Amino acid sequence: MAIPIEMPKLSDTMEEGVLSAWLVDEGEEVSAGDVLAQVETDKATMDLEAFDEGVLLKQVIGEGDAVPIGELIAVIGEAGEDISDLVDDAGGDGAAEPEADPDADADPDADAEDASAEPEVEPEPAPEPSGDGQLSERTPEPVPAGTDAEGRRIKASPLARRIAQEHDVELAQVDGSGPEGRIVRRDVETHVEKQEAAPEPTPEPEPAPEPEPTTEPEPAPQPEPSVPEAPSYAMPDEEAAYESEGITQMRETIARRLAESKYSAPHYYLTVDIDVERAIEVREDLNELAEEQGRAKISFNDFITKACALSLHDHPYVNAAYRPDEGEIHKHNRVHIGIAVAIDEGLITPVIRDADRKGLSELARETRALADRARDRDLEPEEFEGATFTTSNLGMFGIEEFTAIINPPNSAILAIGEIRDTPVVEDGEVVPGKRMKVTLSCDHRVVDGAKGAHFLDTVKSYLEEPMNLLL
Structure with missing residues (x-):
């Protein structure tokens, strides 16, 4: 069957x-x-x-x-x-219509107009191909795109195929580093870089023409005085006013979901300035130990992930979802933190599941692995679905402070700014300090102002006393 x-x-x-x-x-x-x-x-x-x-x-x-x-x-x-x-x-097989049988009987129920129409002229047979640059019976058939010389299909991600097409790269020439030799984006980019770095062959200089016998030189003509032309500021006719780009599935989904979030969830924003000098010192000590033990280094974002995960235990409404279709608010019993990762097509949020139960080293290792796979568009559905809270970090781009749109159906998202050097007052004296601003976007249907402020205060206390993250 x-x-x-x-x-x-x-x-x-x-x-x-x-x-x-x-x-x-x-x-x-x-x-x-x-x-x-x-x-x-x-x-x-x-x-x-x-x-x-x-x-x-x-x-x-x-x-x-x-x-x-x-x-x-x-x-x-x-x-x-x-x-x-x-x-x-299912609506047809999408194949081309078969040609009508010229010997078949005409339909007796055909319209009179069709019956009186002139018969179609049978196309003349195509001329036999010649050997002067034309295809002949001995000409090998071209290898289909995406296959090797033996006709086997080459495993490659769609993004890798797109980049290869843009740079006229044959996938058969690229070594794949993905699972089972699958070609991913970085493989094609590395191949393109090697091609661009290779020196171009220098053409051999043409031999100089033999000198002709000299004769009596004629006097050179005197140049006529010329008037300089006025500079032209006209744009070239062939220059387009813009470049068009198709909307990808990812970009279309981002646009739809975030527009729904922005205009259906009443957003408000809370910002707090955190002293992270102590957290920086602890991180340096932990990374020295991690290097000695051959473990993954811990980023400051891992500190924030852990601080948020622990704080969500004490603030269940921030770890909740508004469900208007069910007339309920779902307060989640587990903490799954989505971490926004920028990729070429847009944004994706791989999920660290049970982030509150994992140590900093485990969070660091899992976050990097998921981020790498997200950039290669190689995540499984369970790796980017089910977040109960989301963080977005633009600090590495020098962004001091920003607001983020809530990732539905979450009730909040934390926007993380850069760590900056700034003068602070301690014991009545101005001293250098390390500060970082974070902004919490809240869905007012679930998280009231006081609830959001208490959550941020808990996150701040963890980051300013980072040894509590290790307990």
Whole structure:
């Protein structure tokens, strides 16, 4: 019995998916668990697995096609099985219409206008190809894009394919560093850098012409006085006024969800200035120890993640979600912190689950691994869904203070600014200090002003007495 394969819902915000690459050809046998294709969602590129065994009878959509959730994309069944009804019910197989049989009888019910129409002239056969630069029977067929010289499909992420296409790079020439040799963005970028760094061959100088026999030189003509031309400020005709760029699935989802958040959740903002001098000293001591033990170094963002995770225990409304469809507020019993990561297409928030139960070294290691996979669009759905609170750090870009839009359905998000050197007053004297501003965006439907202020005060106390993070 034929089994339809439909576009699955691979993320909580997904509405449609792009089939970026088929990994199994029509007519090939598949088993349960085999990867049929790669699907690009608004968050990541994921594998589409088969849940049954059989033969891939039909690829209903092609590579690069975007289809909504639930639409037919392939059919698995027994070899030779008739699947025309299944494909027709899904709206056709997308293939070109077969040419009409010239010997077939005319339809007796055809319109008179059609019956009186002039018969179509059968196209003349194409001329035989010649050997002068034209294709001949001995000319090898071009290798399809995304395959090697032997016709095997090359595993590569959609982002890597896009970058390779922009730089005219053959994927077969790139060494993949991803799982099972999969080519990811950094592989293509490294290949492009090596190509650009390679010196261009210097053309050999042409031989100088032989001198002609000299004759009596003629007097040089006197130059006529010239009037300098006025400079032209006109723009070249071929220069376009702008460059257009298509909206990606990720950018479209970001625009829709954040617009809904901004205009449905009543935002307000609370900012606090934190003394981080003591936290910097503790971090330096911990990183010296981590280097000796061969463990991952701890960033200041890891301190903030841990401080927020512990603080959310004491402030359950900040670790909550407003559910108008259910008429409830969900106060989460576990702490899952989403960390905003900037990638080429936009923004994604990998989730550190049970962040309150993990030490700083474990948080550092997991955060870096998730951030790297997020930039390669290689996250699994469970790695970017289910955050109960979110942080966004722009301090590394020199941003002192900013406000962030709440990541729905969270009730708050923390915007983190840079650590700055600033004069502070201690015991009546002005001394150098290290300060950092953080701003909490709150959904007023869940988090009242006092609740948000108390949460920030707890975060501040952890960062100003960082040894409490180690207890």
